[in-house]
Amino acid sequence: MTTPVSRPRPLLALNWKLNKTPAEAAAWAADLAAALTPGAAELAVLAPAIDLPALAAGLPPGVAYGGQDVSRHGAGAYTGEISAAMLRNVGATYVIVGHSERREYHSETDAVVAAKARQAQAGGLTPIVCVGERLDVRERGEHVDFTLDQLRASTEGVGENLIVAYEPVWAIGTGRTATADDAEEMAAAIRGALEGLYTARDFRVLYGGSVKPDNIASLCARPNVDGALVGGASLKVTDVIGLNDALK
Incomplete structure (x- = not known):
């Protein structure tokens, strides 16, 4: 089984999705x-x-922030898009690319995801590249091959400065959570694939999908799960504190 060379601190990447005005972000x-x-x-x-300036002004020291999407273009006539340089200019250090909701609702292909990840890195951001399978794929026993194929295509030409989030689509916002064994199986497979693609050995692999304070510790106790991409539980400060405290 592939095991990380040195264990980093767990990363809780708090994905607010389409929630919170700047005033609400400042209060949070x-x-x-x-x-x-x-x-x-x-x-x-x-x-x-639109919330990032409010976060920059109010977050406690040591808490990072970033975007939920980035343009695959650096600049130009692309109305409504946000570039990596724009995100970096307001202090962002991370950006999500290839979230399952972007793939499903905006028809983003693996090639588009890879292009966004390359632009993120060129602009000084660390992309959090999301991969994961639908329920029908898992039920056929094809989840490992499917996810690794998606990973390879979504990181085409992408440098080593990246984080991968495994998010089984069937566990996002459904209340269903992959078991710690499920998460470890896929995280280990993803790490092994990354080690085949890159020379680095210190990748972070996150799990995402109905993560809560009562399951975060068991997930992150597994040797290849380096944290979580958190959705619903990111919106309430009490839940975030619960997640943080569970990992002490």
Whole structure:
């Protein structure tokens, strides 16, 4: 079984999705600053781009932030798009690319995801590349091959500075969670694939899909799960504190 050379601190990548105005983001950041105590985890808030200045002004020291999507273009006549340089200019360090919702609702292909990841890296951001299978794929026993094929295509030409989030589509926002064994199986396979593609050996592999304070510790206890991409539980500061405290 593939095991990381050195275990990084768990990363909690908090994906707000389409939630929170700038005023609400500022209030959330102030509440977090008042309640957060140092823990074993690193935190990064992945918010709507319009919220990032409010987060920059209010997040406690050591909490990073980033975007939920990025253009595959650097600049030009692409109305409505946000470039990596724009995100980096307001202090973002991370950006999600290839989330299953982008793939499904916006028809993003693996090639588009790879192009966005390349642009993110060119702009100084670390892309969090999302991969994962639908329920029918898992039920056929094809989840490993499917996800690794998706990973390879979604990282074509992408440099080593990346994070991979495994998010089984059937467990996102459904209340169903992959078991710790399921998450470990896929995280180990993903790490092995990354080690075949790159010379680095210190990749972070996250799990995403109905992550909560009561299951985060068991997930992150597995040797190849380096944290989580958190959806619904990212919206309430009390849940974020619960996630953080569970990893102490």
